[in-house]
Amino acid sequence: MVPAIWNAETFTDKVGQENSRMMWRFEDKGKREVCLVPEITGLLQETWRESWSKQYRTRNVFYVAKCYRYEKPQRGRYREFTQFGIEMLGSTDTDKAINLLIECLDALGISYTLDVSAKRGLSYYNADGFEAKVETLGAQKQIAGGGKYNEGVGWALGVDRLILI
Amino acid sequence: MLRGTRIIEGEDAIRYNAVINTLRGCLHRS
Numbered sequence: 001m002v003p004a005i006w007n008a009e010t011f012t013d014k015v016g017q018e019n020s021r022m023m024w025r026f027e028d029k030g031k032r033e034v035c036l037v038p039e040i041t042g043l044l045q046e047t048w049r050e051s052w053s054k055q056y057r058t059r060n061v062f063y064v065a066k067c068y069r070y071e072k073p074q075r076g077r078y079r080e081f082t083q084f085g086i087e088m089l090g091s092t093d094t095d096k097a098i099n100l101l102i103e104c105l106d107a108l109g110i111s112y113t114l115d116v117s118a119k120r121g122l123s124y125y126n127a128d129g130f131e132a133k134v135e136t137l138g139a140q141k142q143i144a145g146g147g148k149y150n151e152g153v154g155w156a157l158g159v160d161r162l163i164l165i
Numbered sequence: 166m167l168r169g170t171r172i173i174e175g176e177d178a179i180r181y182n183a184v185i186n187t188l189r190g191c192l193h194r195s
Contacts, residue, residue, distance in 0.1 A: 062192055064185055079169025084188050100195055107191040163180040
């Protein structure tokens with residue numbers, strides 16, 4: 001389980017310019033720049049670099065976390081939303097991550113399309129990523145996204161969109 | 166309630182929990 005509040009700096013370089021503007025960012029009483037987490041991968045990457053990589057060769061984690069982005073609210077897009085994700089830290093096995101995503105989506109019994117060479121918006125990805133879409137959802141049809149980054153590989157699913165299907 | 170936030174209740178809350186339980190179960194089997 002991960003905190004909802006984190007150092008803003010962790011995300012300002014990593015979530016891309018557009019998402020950086022979407023952050024719920026403020027100064028706390030100790031004059032620290034903090035934010036409500038806009039996504040989870042960035043904080044787990046930092047935790048891997050600063051701590052876990054010194055204890056583990058690889059580490060697989062999953063999370064269910066509330067995330068926060070100051071975006072224009074609409075159906076399937078909220079300023080507080082839930083992500084279910086996995087990160088395989090220390091791994092480069094993108095195929096394994098994709099297979100796990102397919103297993104999870106199939107377990108939900110939904111019809112989706114999977115793009116395994118998607119250009120992802122987040123700047124930490126170091127290769128093409130992958131995205132799953134459900135066409136019937138309309139404008140907010142992307143339900144999952146992921147890819148490989150320097151510290152590992154992972155993906156996240158948008159739970160709020162899954163319950164609209 | 167702040168704009169863009171909501172209380173998830175009723176059928177949506179049941180589906181929300183069911184989705185998370187299914188995903189968790191899937192990972193535990195893998």
